[in-house]
Amino acid sequence: MRYDVAVIGGGPSGAVAAAELTKAGISTVLIERNLENVKPCGGAIPLGLIEEFSIPDPLVEKKLSKMSVRSPGGRMISMEMPNGYVGMVRRERFDSYLRDKAERLGTTVIEALVKNIRQNGNGYTLHLSKDIPPLEANHIIGADGANSRTANDLGFPPNELQVIAMQQRFQYCERLKPYEELVEIWFDGDVSPDFYGWIFPKTDHIAIGTGTEFRKHNLRHLQQRFVEKLGIREKPYLDEAAKIPMKPRKSFTQENAILVGDAAGLVTPANGEGIFFAMRSGKLGGQAMIEKIRDRKPLKTYENTFRKLYAPIFFGLQALQSVYYRNDRLRESFVAICEDTDVQRITFDSYLYKKMVPAPWSVQMKIFLKNIYHLAKGS
Numbered sequence: 001m002r003y004d005v006a007v008i009g010g011g012p013s014g015a016v017a018a019a020e021l022t023k024a025g026i027s028t029v030l031i032e033r034n035l036e037n038v039k040p041c042g043g044a045i046p047l048g049l050i051e052e053f054s055i056p057d058p059l060v061e062k063k064l065s066k067m068s069v070r071s072p073g074g075r076m077i078s079m080e081m082p083n084g085y086v087g088m089v090r091r092e093r094f095d096s097y098l099r100d101k102a103e104r105l106g107t108t109v110i111e112a113l114v115k116n117i118r119q120n121g122n123g124y125t126l127h128l129s130k131d132i133p134p135l136e137a138n139h140i141i142g143a144d145g146a147n148s149r150t151a152n153d154l155g156f157p158p159n160e161l162q163v164i165a166m167q168q169r170f171q172y173c174e175r176l177k178p179y180e181e182l183v184e185i186w187f188d189g190d191v192s193p194d195f196y197g198w199i200f201p202k203t204d205h206i207a208i209g210t211g212t213e214f215r216k217h218n219l220r221h222l223q224q225r226f227v228e229k230l231g232i233r234e235k236p237y238l239d240e241a242a243k244i245p246m247k248p249r250k251s252f253t254q255e256n257a258i259l260v261g262d263a264a265g266l267v268t269p270a271n272g273e274g275i276f277f278a279m280r281s282g283k284l285g286g287q288a289m290i291e292k293i294r295d296r297k298p299l300k301t302y303e304n305t306f307r308k309l310y311a312p313i314f315f316g317l318q319a320l321q322s323v324y325y326r327n328d329r330l331r332e333s334f335v336a337i338c339e340d341t342d343v344q345r346i347t348f349d350s351y352l353y354k355k356m357v358p359a360p361w362s363v364q365m366k367i368f369l370k371n372i373y374h375l376a377k378g379s
Contacts, residue, residue: 003029005289006126006137007107008114008150011039013261013278013285014143015098016053020286022105026293029135030102031128033113039091040167040240041275042200042207044183047084048353049276055087059097061203062088067183071335072190072328079344084352086183088202089275114144117153123256139293140257141285143278146243148263154254159245159265163195163272166223167209168236175232176206186210187331191226193217194325195272199230205237211272214243244272248314253303256292260285266306270317270325276354281306313354 007018010032018030050060065081103109113129123138142150146159170176184199191197194217197210208230210222219241227236245265252264260266261278268277281302288302324334337343 001029001133002136002138003027003108004137004293005029005139005141006031006124006135007141007143008117008126009143009145009148009261009263010035010099010109011095011143011145011261011278012098012275013263013266013282014141015095015102016279016282017141017143017260017286017289018107019098019102019105020283021289022102022107024290024294026290028102028106029108029110029137030099031110031112031114031126031135032099033111033129035096035099035109035111036092037095038238038240039095040165040209040242041091042167042198042209042272043089043091043094043202043275044200044273045087045089045275046352046354047087049279050087053279055089056097059089059094060087061090062181062201064088064181064183064201066181067185069335069338070184070186070188071332072188073332075332075335077335077338079338079348081348081352082345083349086351088200090202114149117150119154138256139289141289142257142259142263143261143282145262146245146265148259150257151249151259151263154257156252156254156259157250159247159249161245161247161269162214163211163244163246164214164219164241165195165209165211165244165272166219166239166241167207168223168227168240169205169207169238170232170234170236171205173232173234175230175234179206186226187325187335188229189328189331190222190229192222196325197222197226208232208236209240211244244274246272247318248307251303253299255299258285258289258299258302268314268317270321277310280310280354310354313350 004027007014007030018028021028063085065085068078112132115127118125126135142148179201186197192210194213195211200207210226244267246267246269248265252259260281266277266281267274285302291297292299324330
């Protein structure tokens with residue numbers, strides 16, 4: 001069987017790309033190695049994404065506007081979003097919904113592992129597991145995560161900065177009841193020496209996790225310490241772990257192939273947010289692929305558009321992580337800055353719709369001076 005486009009990977013980026021292509025009448029196959037896969041993920045999505053992609057209410061298990069951050073010394077800063085909320089989704093339900101939507105539009109969905117991809121004169125040959133005959137495709141979209149086989153087989157530049165994250169799911173208990181309507185973030189070297197720990201509530205469980213730069217620290221020990229510091233004695237009913245690429249690849253487009261989502265490295269530093277950028281890259285990549293097939297426009301327009309829209313956000317968060325995540329004294333200073341109401345307003349307004357929100361000159365100067373003061377204090 002031959003298709004215009006083969007999308008490899010059935011997470012949010014691949015499913016959104018497939019739906020875009022199929023809506024436009026492009027013959028598309030979506031290949032996912034395990035349709036029952038549970039992707040390790042906190043499952044936080046901003047209001048802007050919920051609105052843009054018309055995510056139905058039943059998929060959003062919690063709509064949370066309250067958040068607290070904890071410093072290494074135990075200082076707690078409480079914050080509230082006045083203009084929106086962060087939605088909490090369960091990835092196994094969320095991903096399945098997006099794949100089903102693509103399939104209803106006409107995408108062919110195949111459960112199989114792509115064993116290898118070979119370029120030929122007319123496009124690509126994909127060899128699959130489960131004794132499925134090879135498929136032919138004129139174009140490829142790699143949406144197969146941080147360890148993308150597509151990227152390797154097609155010779156894309158490597159993913160660079162990578163974090164390994166672990167998350168455990170706990171049933172609600174007395175100790176966890178205060179978190180039923182609250183997101184909490186821990187900036188604590190005992191929990192994560194170079195990232196952060198999180199507590200995300202869902203309908204029937206709490207997701208607790210942490211991350212650290214790949215191969216730098218013992219992740220399981222960090223997670224165990226986090227749970228102990230929370231005073232939880234109950235056992236988790238599910239353990240999850242995954243690698244997170246937190247820097248865009250040097251290039252994620254070729255003449256007839258692109259990468260989207262984690263495969264392209266599109267997870268933001270500092271906060272590790274990936275679902276929004278996965279779905280936006282899937283949509284932009286799908287639209288660029290349509291223009292390539294119909295009008296012979298270069299696929300590079302997808303990468304250029306994505307970088308134009310979001311490079312400032314990636315750069316700013318990378319700078320924040322590089323400066324403030326280095327040691328506990330600096331993390332203490334970072335949490336202190338979070339107490340400022342202008343910092344909170346700008347942060348939340350930017351988060352909800354992923355746009356840099358301008359602030360009056362006086363506010364910018366105040367925040368700048370506070371940063372200088374706390375950096376000097378924390379160094």
